[in-house]
Amino acid sequence: MIVALSLRTLVRRRSRTILALAGIAVSAALLLDMTMLASGLTTSFAELTRAQGYPYRVTPEGTLPFDSEAGIRDAGEVRAAIQGVPGIRAVAPVLGAQLYLGSGASSGEPIFTTGIDPAAQMLYLLVDGGEPRAGEVVVSEPLAEAYQLQVGDSIELAPELDVALGRPRGIQEFRVSGIGEFLYDYAGQRSLAISLAQLQRMTGRPDEISLFAVAPEAGVDEEALSERIAASTAGISVYSTRELMAAMDQRLLYFRQLSTILGTIALAVAALLVGTIVTIGVRERFGEIATLRAIGISGRRLQLGIVVEGVALTTAGCLLGIPIGLWMAGRLDRILLAFPGIPSRVSFFVLDPLALALAMSMVILVGALVGIVPGAQALRAPLGRTLREEAD
């Protein structure tokens, strides 16, 4: 009955309760967003890395994937060595380069191009057509849309650009074999993929690749396989998805710090709001609490009632805050993903149920804790004097 009394007291002070709930909901939403942001990009990128079944990256020694112009030479031998490691299902070579559109109004426009092995690739999902053979390309959806390209159409590409004239040099004609959704492209990025051998020839980088993506057989220990790949050949670095995440975490420390600071502020604001509301409510009801003490309601039960008020406010605030937080995360994600260079398939805000439960539990715990002090004050107030003051 004490719990019902507390809840009804909140309902009785309707306007104040609604305002408090709104404040707590916004704070909870912000805390939720910061929790999602703290590890969202890393988690999301890890999911993307694993998506095609290629969770390992083999790069030139000391570099992260596409972190420098450096490449792995004697790629054929290295690939064979890696392929020979027990537990490997497939090895996908990737060479990154820049080609230029060779004709039309956009002649000379740089297009990010990847050389791939059509039999083992993890960069795109075909939405139309087939894998590229010699003299063929797979274009990204934005590129196809921009130039009205369809499967079977021709596209002219050049490996070099005459800077002085602004014209491409060494133009070759390719047939569009397919249109793909390029997983690592940023929103609207125009890119394409051609066979590795052809790109190596065009760019003058024979037998060189930028990285290998490696697919393990099922049930292989991630760390052990990583070590075996590294031992298979010299001059390479091997990253499991976990190691890539760690490296990414290191680079995204800024996000973590930002989200920690903003999350702490959100929690503090929630604590202040609930604390203020509960304290004011208790102060107003000193006489009522004294009456309850006088008729024999125990201090422990009264304290419980006050704590319940804080918990009820924060719980309701959290329930309101979750959809607000998710909506805000969606909006912020769209804004952040508009920055160039960030794969459109990743997300800055990833909902982790455990993190969500932890964040909301913290808000609710804060709601419980802030009721303790005003409750203790009300219970410490001299009973006789409080009743007299109430009667005056």
Place this chain on the structure above:
Amino acid sequence: MDQPLNQPRRTPGPEESAPAAAESGARVVHAVGVTKEYHGAGTGTVGVAALRGVDLTVGAGEWVAIAGPSGCGKSTLLNVLAGIDAPTEGAVRLLGRDLAALTDAARARLRLLQVGFVFQRFHLLPVLTARENVELPMAEAGLGRQERRRRSRELLDFVGLGDRSTHRPSQLSGGEQQRVAIARALANQPAVVFADEPTGELDQRTGAQILDLFERLNSTDTTLVTVTHDPEVAARAARIVEMSDGVIVSDTLRLP
């Protein structure tokens, strides 16, 4: 209605002095040498003595009115006797228990189960209905829902508010609120009911109805200790304890 108090009531004879009458029955309240000083803002380091060496015994089934002018210490005495305030000096036994020896929780439990309170300003909980206000002490005492319902219905019938059980205090008149407060005070069948100026906020006619209710209550052997500054109200009690300046100046029985 269940009998709030089971001890047989003994009406003192006209030849008996009031303290002797109380001494001869079962003691509900027994205070010896009670002094209460207040120290705080405005009093400096010197305490203000609200009670100065008060001795008082209340026997089972008595109706004692503590009367006197404002500021004479009667409400302070009531609070000390009921275990709401601790005396600065002296000892109080309530229903055979030495209040100083009890913890706060034990004193609260004693008040919950064996003591009823009626306040001048009713002090009902505004968010609860009349029935819920009456049921609250029962719920805290651990009574089941059905038993609470049954008993609250009986109590509200007893105070004449059986048809107002679902009304909130704001929907009741002052007199009705005080009657609900009396029903609440009786919720756990207390051995003694303390009432502080129970008619102080009511008009004369409504106040008289409340006093009629007290009379009916006392006739069921419930011990009553009421505080009043109104001599007419005090005159309804069987025993009148007059106070002045923190001491008892007279203690008389009203002859039947």
